[in-house]
Structure formats: C-alpha cells, structure tokens
Amino acid sequence: MEKPKTLQEAIRYFSNEQVCIDAVAKMRWPDGAQCPACLAKEPYYLKTQKRWKCRDCRRQFSVKLGTIFEDSPIPLQKWMPAIWLLTNCKNGVSSWEIHRALGVTQKTAWFMLHRIRLGMKENYGHGPLNKLGGPENEVEVDETFVGGRKQNMHKDRALRYEQKGGAQGKAVVQGILDRTAREVRAKVMPNVKRETLQAEILKQVKYGSRVYTDDAVAYEQGMQWRFVHDMVNKTETYVRGRVHVNGMENFWSLLKRGLRGTYVAVEPFHLDRYLDEQVFRFNNRKKPMDDYARFEKVLGQIAHKRLTYAELTGKTDEAKTTTPEPF
Numbered sequence: 653m654e655k656p657k658t659l660q661e662a663i664r665y666f667s668n669e670q671v672c673i674d675a676v677a678k679m680r681w682p683d684g685a686q687c688p689a690c691l692a693k694e695p696y697y698l699k700t701q702k703r704w705k706c707r708d709c710r711r712q713f714s715v716k717l718g719t720i721f722e723d724s725p726i727p728l729q730k731w732m733p734a735i736w737l738l739t740n741c742k743n744g745v746s747s748w749e750i751h752r753a754l755g756v757t758q759k760t761a762w763f764m765l766h767r768i769r770l771g772m773k774e775n776y777g778h779g780p781l782n783k784l785g786g787p788e789n790e791v792e793v794d795e796t797f798v799g800g801r802k803q804n805m806h807k808d809r810a811l812r813y814e815q816k817g818g819a820q821g822k823a824v825v826q827g828i829l830d831r832t833a834r835e836v837r838a839k840v841m842p843n844v845k846r847e848t849l850q851a852e853i854l855k856q857v858k859y860g861s862r863v864y865t866d867d868a869v870a871y872e873q874g875m876q877w878r879f880v881h882d883m884v885n886k887t888e889t890y891v892r893g894r895v896h897v898n899g900m901e902n903f904w905s906l907l908k909r910g911l912r913g914t915y916v917a918v919e920p921f922h923l924d925r926y927l928d929e930q931v932f933r934f935n936n937r938k939k940p941m942d943d944y945a946r947f948e949k950v951l952g953q954i955a956h957k958r959l960t961y962a963e964l965t966g967k968t969d970e971a972k973t974t975t976p977e978p979f
C-alpha cells in the first residue's frame with residue numbers, strides 16, 4: 653500500500669495493527685529492533701503475540717515499551733491518526749476534535765495529545781554544534797507574555813496558577829529564531845531578569861553571531877561581549893534594515909492564535925508542551941517536509957519519553973521535578 657497523504661488515507665492505512673507496529677518500529681529502531689532492557693540486538697519477533705523476545709535477557713516487549721505509548725490501552729490504530737492530526741493541522745487540534753474523530757473519550761484524547769506533544773519536543777542536544785547562529789546567520793530574540801483569565805478558574809486551579817505565576821500571573825516566554833536556518837526555539841522563563849534571559853541566549857546561540865533584540869532593559873548591557881548585538885525600538889514604526897524581530901513576532905501570533913482558538917483554556921502549567929508543539933510546527937512547516945515526513949519525524953522521537961497521568965495532572969511529587977520551573 654502506498655504511503656498516506658491525507659488524514660483519510662492515514663486512518664485507512666493505519667487501521668491494521670501490524671502496519672502500525674512496523675511503522676513505529678522502523679522509526680524507533682532504524683537499525684533493527686533492540687531490547688529496551690539490555691539493548692541486545694536482533695530479538696525474535698513473536699508474530700502471533702506481536703511482541704519481541706530478547707535473545708539475551710529473554711524479556712518480552714512490545715513496540716510501545718519505553719515510548720510515549722507505554723501503558724496506554726489505546727491501540728496504535730488510534731494513536732497513529734492522532735499523531736497525524738496534531739502534526740499536520742496548521743492551527744492545532746483540540747481534545748474534543750480527537751474525541752469526535754477517533755471515538756475516544758475527551759479526557760483520553762487530552763492525555764493522548766499531551767503525550768504526542770512530548771513526542772514533538774525537539775532534542776537539541778548539547779554542545780556548541782547544536783547551537784543556533786554562526787558567522788553568517790542572523791538571530792532574533794524576543795519575549796512574549798502568556799496569561800489566562802484567573803477569574804474563570806476553579807479555586808485550586810487558580811491557587812496553583814498563582815503559586816506559579818508572577819506579579820500578574822503571566823508566563824514569560826523567550827523565543828530565539830535563527831533567521832537563516834529558519835529554526836525557532838522557545839521556552840517558558842522564570843522571570844525577565846537580565847541574567848536569566850541572557851544566560852539562555854548564551855546556551856542556545858553561538859558566540860559571535862549577529863543577534864537582534866528589542867530594547868528591553870535585560871538586553872541593554874552585556875550582550876556585546878559575546879555577540880554582534882543590535883536593538884530595535886518596537887514602538888517606532890519604521891524598520892531599520894535587517895534589524896528587527898518580525899520573525900519572532902510572527903511566531904508569537906501563530907502561538908497565540910493556537911492558544912486562543914483551539915486550546916480554549918491552557919494552564920500555564922502545560923504551556924511548555926504547547927510551545928513544543930508550536931515550535932515543531934514552525935520548524936517543520938516548509939519543504940522538503942510533507943505530511944508523512946512530519947508524522948514520521950514524530951515517530952522517530954517517541955522513545956525514551958514518558959508522561960504519566962499523575963505527572964500531567966500535577967498530583968505526584970515526581971511531577972514537580974518534571975514540570976516547568978515556576979514562572
């Protein structure tokens with residue numbers, strides 16, 4: 653069967669469990685299946701059970717083990733179209749849409765979407781090679797504030813919100829765009845202090861890069877030591893040649909359209925994951941990426957990632973270490 657191009661085709665294509673398993677296995681283990689426990693190669697495939705058996709440690713495992721699908725009773729035939737939808741719909745998808753399209757409960761759909769967002773999270777890696785910028789590249793840095801309406805919140809949700817929130821209960825998001833590579837990175841920040849915002853730039857951008865920011869206090873001093881730095885005054889109506897942060901502003905408007913439209917009420921608690929989703933969409937929107945390539949890319953990123961229901965709802969101690977810093 654030919655690879656699907658539309659959602660309809662994807663639903664049909666992935667209606668067979670073995671096709672789903674093969675697709676996930678191929679992206680997860682490009683060099684052939686591997687035991688998640690002892691990493692031994694070439695396990696036996698038990699066809700009737702649709703599981704592998706390790707030659708060394710003798711453990712059995714499904715393709716879901718050690719991925720965002722682990723412990724999920726939802727069949728892969730539903731996970732695949734859900735991934736397709738979230739990665740390919742320009743403005744995102746709500747849990748209600750998944751609920752209607754795939755016949756799972758809205759609560760289940762909400763949980764699935766958060767796990768898929770974790771799959772969309774890019775792994776930048778460490779070290780200078782993985783940084784943005786470079787001698788020829790222009791980099792934009794900008795911040796935006798994202799806030800919910802507290803008065804409509806349930807009482808303990810409002811309390812949690814307040815504990816996490818700053819003075820106005822708004823979350824600060826910093827975005828960095830490599831204009832040349834057309835890659836954006838965005839992150840919820842604990843505050844707008846100079847050391848906080850500049851430390852993140854140092855972490856993400858190569859020394860010597862040309863960096864454009866607005867003229868916020870946080871950027872007035874210090875930037876010139878590491879970067880060729882220029883500031884834009886956002887209140888002025890004209891653009892000084894290439895010195896602007898319009899690319900980042902474009903990203904913010906896409907983010908906020910998604911947050912306001914599709915995701916009716918986003919707790920700041922979950923903002924990082926919505927950011928990951930929007931970053932993925934932005935960075936993979938252009939050719940040579942097509943719908944299938946975007947879908948496959950997420951399948952390639954689902955391993956070694958887990959998100960439990962307790963973590964997601966903030967009901968465990970563990971959650972405190974895996975959720976974003978207070979903002």
Ligand SMILES: [Zn+2]
Pocket residue numbers: 687688689690691692706707708709710711
């Ligand atoms: Zn093993």
